Amino acid sequence: PSRILVLLNIITKDQLLVQEEYEEIVQDLREMAASYGKVVSMVVPQPKDSNHECAGMGHAFVEYSAVSSAQLARRVGQYDSGNYKEAFARKLVEACYHDEHKFAQKIYDVKLGYLK
Numbered sequence: 001p002s003r004i005l006v007l008l009n010i011i012t013k014d015q016l017l018v019q020e021e022y023e024e025i026v027q028d029l030r031e032m033a034a035s036y037g038k039v040v041s042m043v044v045p046q047p048k049d050s051n052h053e054c055a056g057m058g059h060a061f062v063e064y065s066a067v068s069s070a071q072l073a074r075r076v077g078q079y080d081s082g083n084y085k086e087a088f089a090r091k092l093v094e095a096c097y098h099d100e101h102k103f104a105q106k107i108y109d110v111k112l113g114y115l116k
Contacts (some may be wrong), residue, residue, distance in 0.1 A: 037069020056108025
């Protein structure tokens, strides 16, 4: 586990490209994430335009102040019947942990093996 929780495939490329919609989704995510513990920061990578992609695109990276908060968010928000699915168009949202050093270096590649 780590303090960084990644919500996988939480936002579509189309949503990332409409600034107003992107900002609304980020705000909703921040509020939902804060219900599990103190959120230090959050990153939702956004491409420059429709012709580009970026590392971590479609995912939200939530940095909690404590590992226990990330664990709680992953467990309680779990994701086929939980809060995230209700809030985000009833789609299946999975979560994994992200390496804290990579997050600090703004490296947003997601290793799906890091689910425990």
